[in-house]
Amino acid sequence: MKTEKVDKRQAILEAAEKLFCETGYEGTSTRQISKESGANMAMINYYFGSKEGVFVEIMNERIASFASQLKIINEDKISALEKLHKVIEGYVNRILNNTAFHKMMHRELSLTQRPEMYDKIKDAMGQNMQMIDRIITGGIEDGSFKKDVDVRMIIATIMGTISNVVIAPNKILSCSNFDLNNPKDKKMIKERAITHLQDLTTVYLTTKR
Amino acid sequence: MKTEKVDKRQAILEAAEKLFCETGYEGTSTRQISKESGANMAMINYYFGSKEGVFVEIMNERIASFASQLKIINEDKISALEKLHKVIEGYVNRILNNTAFHKMMHRELSLTQRPEMYDKIKDAMGQNMQMIDRIITGGIEDGSFKKDVDVRMIIATIMGTISNVVIAPNKILSCSNFDLNNPKDKKMIKERAITHLQDLTTVYLTTKR
DNA sequence: GCAAATTAATCAATCGTTTGATTAATTTTG
DNA sequence: CAAAATTAATCAAACGATTGATTAATTTGC
Numbered sequence: 001m002k003t004e005k006v007d008k009r010q011a012i013l014e015a016a017e018k019l020f021c022e023t024g025y026e027g028t029s030t031r032q033i034s035k036e037s038g039a040n041m042a043m044i045n046y047y048f049g050s051k052e053g054v055f056v057e058i059m060n061e062r063i064a065s066f067a068s069q070l071k072i073i074n075e076d077k078i079s080a081l082e083k084l085h086k087v088i089e090g091y092v093n094r095i096l097n098n099t100a101f102h103k104m105m106h107r108e109l110s111l112t113q114r115p116e117m118y119d120k121i122k123d124a125m126g127q128n129m130q131m132i133d134r135i136i137t138g139g140i141e142d143g144s145f146k147k148d149v150d151v152r153m154i155i156a157t158i159m160g161t162i163s164n165v166v167i168a169p170n171k172i173l174s175c176s177n178f179d180l181n182n183p184k185d186k187k188m189i190k191e192r193a194i195t196h197l198q199d200l201t202t203v204y205l206t207t208k209r
Numbered sequence: 210m211k212t213e214k215v216d217k218r219q220a221i222l223e224a225a226e227k228l229f230c231e232t233g234y235e236g237t238s239t240r241q242i243s244k245e246s247g248a249n250m251a252m253i254n255y256y257f258g259s260k261e262g263v264f265v266e267i268m269n270e271r272i273a274s275f276a277s278q279l280k281i282i283n284e285d286k287i288s289a290l291e292k293l294h295k296v297i298e299g300y301v302n303r304i305l306n307n308t309a310f311h312k313m314m315h316r317e318l319s320l321t322q323r324p325e326m327y328d329k330i331k332d333a334m335g336q337n338m339q340m341i342d343r344i345i346t347g348g349i350e351d352g353s354f355k356k357d358v359d360v361r362m363i364i365a366t367i368m369g370t371i372s373n374v375v376i377a378p379n380k381i382l383s384c385s386n387f388d389l390n391n392p393k394d395k396k397m398i399k400e401r402a403i404t405h406l407q408d409l410t411t412v413y414l415t416t417k418r
Numbered sequence: 419g420c421a422a423a424t425t426a427a428t429c430a431a432t433c434g435t436t437t438g439a440t441t442a443a444t445t446t447t448g
Numbered sequence: 449c450a451a452a453a454t455t456a457a458t459c460a461a462a463c464g465a466t467t468g469a470t471t472a473a474t475t476t477g478c
Contacts, residue, residue, distance in 0.1 A: 051468060126380075
């Protein structure tokens, strides 16, 4: 019977990710991780060397799967606008499927304790930005987008809008209260965000004055 | 000789705000605050009761001055678009003049330790959102804005873009490296953000299809 | 039976807070 | 006005609790 074989290593990772997201890295103790995961405290150091080792493992895992997704969109033989819409859809889905990690990532970006972690996140974000930059710049060069725009600010708008949806308190985004953990609500928010950003970029980038 | 009379209470507040921003609330020890401010450790509890008391004081101060600014814009006898542009300008200036606090606020929004603090920030944000909501809705009703838009998502775009400018790593926002602490760079980024958001909202909201 | 996995117990270090004493400034009193 | 009493501000030292980490012993699975 394999179903009951609890992998303590994995249990620690999952418990730690949950706690790190809820109360932050320094706000989470190894004893909490031990209790939440059902593993003995020493197991944390046995498997990961240290508390920070657990954190690094979690972030690396996520960033790796983060980077592996959507990257060859720019090579498709489709218009710049279609590329941009694909990127928006992919980005919204990725982030709203990993809201907990996204919050953790942004928190880490605003701290100065772990520079290596900061650099790792910066690099991952930078790659995504460069991809979007190339798409928009390409659209400007081939004449499908208007040229008097601030490309970096448009990227800030796309990324910032999505982050804001994830981070802003649930109660005030929509009139009624909803929950991003509720799959039905999440699906609705995803669609609204995608529709809005695609509409916004289309109007803004293709309206010649 | 009065010139050397340093207000320890104020010194603690300033040191604590700096440290809380850099390394987070749980990541900052009272001993660090003591050392950075030059005040004895006991002074923290003497003036503020506890470490959390310092934090609450800082946040309340900021939120109060946050709310006191720009609120009667909506009562001006100007067009909805001009109102919106004024709000954008005010919002960008406010946030980029207080980047450290803004990061701290967002970090607190992603944690679950201090629900009272969370609610306080939520309320402050909610008021700003309602103001923008009324302006845009008003513009739609008087026919100056097009009607098939997602108002709440537009608000997420405005707020999210500004947050992203503050939070995103400096090195990747612009091609060359710049520093938001450098007044000259800050001024430039402010103007770019204001210009971009005003242009974006104008094109998006007033382009009838 | 042996290596890997797991445990309880323990470690030094650091945490936020409190203490009792001291100084300096202010107020009260005669 | 000056001596006495009171207050506010500051300090070094210590408090008990908790932190992340380690030990040495035990259990598990092949």
